[in-house]
Amino acid sequence: MRIEVNGxxxxxxxxxxxxxxxxxxxxxxxxxxxxxxxFVPSAARATQVLREGDRVEVLAPMQGG
Incomplete structure (x- = not known):
């Protein structure tokens, strides 16, 4: 299926x-x-069904200053 990940x-x-x-x-x-x-909490990811055309955003923490 085709989804959008971070645009x-x-x-x-x-x-x-x-x-x-x-x-x-x-x-x-x-x-x-x-x-x-x-927002989707980590505990809900296993049951969160994806559908064609969904938009998913994935953000990783950054360190530094």
């Missing part, structure tokens, strides 16, 4: 947000996620 169209096989993060290489990274503009 870039991506084709993925995953059907849940958790599986998509793994497929896209973020499985072991601490990130914040939003689906179609709504």
């Amino acid at each position: 870039t169209p991506r084709d993925i096989a995953a059907t849940t947000l958790e599986a998509a993060l793994a497929e896209l290489g973020w499985a072991e990274t601490r990130v914040a996620t939003a689906l179609n503009g709504d």
Whole structure:
């Protein structure tokens, strides 16, 4: 299916947000996620179903100053 990840169209096989993060290489990274503009807590990612055309935002914390 085709979704948008951080503004870039991506084709993925995953059907849940958790599986998509793994497929896209973020499985072991601490990130914040939003689906179609709504925050998705990490505990809800495994059950959050993705649909064609969804917009996913993935934000990783930055260190430094």
